[in-house]
Amino acid sequence: MACGKYLHITRDNLGDVLGDEFWSKYFDMEFDYESVRERLSEKDPVLAEAARYAPEIRILNQDPWEALCSFILSQCNNIGRIKGLADRLSRAWGAPLGGGHCAFPEPEALARAGETELRKAGCGFRAPYVVAAAQSAADGRLDWDELRRLPLDEARGKLTELPGVGPKVADCALLYGLHRLDAFPMDVWMKRAMKTLFPGKSPAEFGRCAGIAQQYIFHYSRNHPELFREQAAG
DNA sequence: GACCAGGTATTGC
DNA sequence: GCAATACATGGT
Numbered sequence A: 001m002a003c004g005k006y007l008h009i010t011r012d013n014l015g016d017v018l019g020d021e022f023w024s025k026y027f028d029m030e031f032d033y034e035s036v037r038e039r040l041s042e043k044d045p046v047l048a049e050a051a052r053y054a055p056e057i058r059i060l061n062q063d064p065w066e067a068l069c070s071f072i073l074s075q076c077n078n079i080g081r082i083k084g085l086a087d088r089l090s091r092a093w094g095a096p097l098g099g100g101h102c103a104f105p106e107p108e109a110l111a112r113a114g115e116t117e118l119r120k121a122g123c124g125f126r127a128p129y130v131v132a133a134a135q136s137a138a139d140g141r142l143d144w145d146e147l148r149r150l151p152l153d154e155a156r157g158k159l160t161e162l163p164g165v166g167p168k169v170a171d172c173a174l175l176y177g178l179h180r181l182d183a184f185p186m187d188v189w190m191k192r193a194m195k196t197l198f199p200g201k202s203p204a205e206f207g208r209c210a211g212i213a214q215q216y217i218f219h220y221s222r223n224h225p226e227l228f229r230e231q232a233a234g
Numbered sequence B: 001g002a003c004c005a006g007g008t009a010t011t012g013c
Numbered sequence C: 001g002c003a004a005t006a007c008a009t010g011g012t
Helices: A014-019 A021-026 A033-043 A045-053 A064-074 A079-093 A107-120 A124-138 A144-149 A152-160 A167-177 A188-197 A203-222
Strands: A096-098
Touching: A014 A021, A033 A045, A033 A203, A045 A203, A064 A079, A064 A107, A064 A124, A064 A167, A079 A107, A107 A124, A144 A152, A152 A167, A188 A203
Parallel strands: none
Antiparallel strands: none
8 A cells, every 4th residue: 555556566466566657666666776785885894784685675655644644653653553553544534445445544634533533543642743744734834845855954854843753753754755865764773773783883974875774774683683682672 | 460662752950 | 962751552
């Protein structure tokens, strides 16, 4: 489910999917990741290893509102529950897509639903955050084109004006929703990974495609928990 | 039943 | 500045 479309991928239809104009764009197929990997690999040997570990990773071109809202829901929440929540909101307020599937709700729909209903749907303390963001998106105060254009700090500043949107959620919205490859979401996993694997380094050193580096590092770290044995709480 | 989850806002040193 | 804490909810 993405951008108002439903997709079921199998081994057999992968070729067709990637040949489709929309999904090809969604999976960022036209972007030259190989060049980026080469440049990143020259910067740091550990980063080179992380990039080599899963070179097929891509930054999706998600819908900006869908990305922002999903990451507002993600705070202090686990991935399974985030998916379930998004699914429940889609069924309640999203457009039917056939086959029992529903699109992610438009901002207008969630703004209209209101805080009380969103709490009933299981959003918890995030309900008012979703409403505020939905209102801003619906009435145009959130200007996606502007957010694509502005320097990273200013774009992040616009997003963090919203209640319940801090630097991490803002960077996720910028990276996944607006394809700002310079954004570098720093969650608890990335903090651990940076401290252990890149001591003394800052994300800015990874350059204008730091966000892609973030994905390699994140995935590599989560699949090598032994590297963080002393720090990981659980 | 505690404890935790891909954070944020507020409060108190 | 930086550590501590509340914030809803559902799953181990």
